[in-house]
Amino acid sequence: MVRVSTRDEILRVAAERFAHFGYKGTSLQDIAAGVGCSKATLLYHFASKDAILAQLVEAAARELGELVARLEPLDAAAAQAAAIDGFVDLVLRYRREAALIYGGIPQFLQEPAFADLLPLTDALCAALAGRSDDASACVAAKVVLSGIVTVVIDEDKDPTELRAALLGVARRALIHPHEKD
Known part of the structure; x- marks a missing residue:
C-alpha cells in the first residue's frame, strides 16, 4: 500500500x-x-494558503510561461495559431490547475503571490487576439480562453476528440470569425 x-x-x-x-x-x-x-x-x-495554491499551479504556470516565451518571436498570425494549439494542449494536460488559475480571474490574479501570472495571461490573450488592438478581437480571445477552461473541466470526452473540437471552435472564433469551416 x-x-x-x-x-x-x-x-x-x-x-x-x-x-x-x-x-x-x-x-x-x-x-x-x-x-x-x-x-x-x-x-x-505550507507557510500560507497562497503557498498551497502556488504549489498546486506551479507546473501549469511554468508551462504557460514557456508557451508565452515561444510566442514572442513569432509574427501575429503564427503566434495566434501557436497560442491556440499551445493553450488547448496546456489546459488538457492541466485541467484542474487551469480551473484554479482561470476560474478565479480576476480575483486570483490579484493575490500578490500570483502577480507573475497576470502578464503571462495578458500576453497569451494578445497572441490569441492576433496581436490586434481591436476591442472585439481582445474580447473574443478572453471568451475563448475562459470557454476552453470551462469546457475542459466539465467534459468527459476522449481527449483527442475534445482537442480537435476545441481547436476548431477556437480557430473559427479567433482566426476567421466570419468564415465557416
Missing part, C-alpha cells in the same frame, strides 16, 4: 476545496479539517 504524505494530502484536499468553494471561500482550517490534521501541522508544510 502506498502511503500518501501529509504534504500531498494537503495539496489534494486544498485542490478539491478550492474547486468546490473557491480560493476565497476556503480557509486553512477547512483544509486542515479535510486532511485530519491541525492548522499548525498544515502551516508546518
Whole structure:
C-alpha cells in the first residue's frame, strides 16, 4: 500500500476545496479539517494558503510561461495559431490547475503571490487576439480562453476528440470569425 504524505494530502484536499468553494471561500482550517490534521501541522508544510495554491499551479504556470516565451518571436498570425494549439494542449494536460488559475480571474490574479501570472495571461490573450488592438478581437480571445477552461473541466470526452473540437471552435472564433469551416 502506498502511503500518501501529509504534504500531498494537503495539496489534494486544498485542490478539491478550492474547486468546490473557491480560493476565497476556503480557509486553512477547512483544509486542515479535510486532511485530519491541525492548522499548525498544515502551516508546518505550507507557510500560507497562497503557498498551497502556488504549489498546486506551479507546473501549469511554468508551462504557460514557456508557451508565452515561444510566442514572442513569432509574427501575429503564427503566434495566434501557436497560442491556440499551445493553450488547448496546456489546459488538457492541466485541467484542474487551469480551473484554479482561470476560474478565479480576476480575483486570483490579484493575490500578490500570483502577480507573475497576470502578464503571462495578458500576453497569451494578445497572441490569441492576433496581436490586434481591436476591442472585439481582445474580447473574443478572453471568451475563448475562459470557454476552453470551462469546457475542459466539465467534459468527459476522449481527449483527442475534445482537442480537435476545441481547436476548431477556437480557430473559427479567433482566426476567421466570419468564415465557416
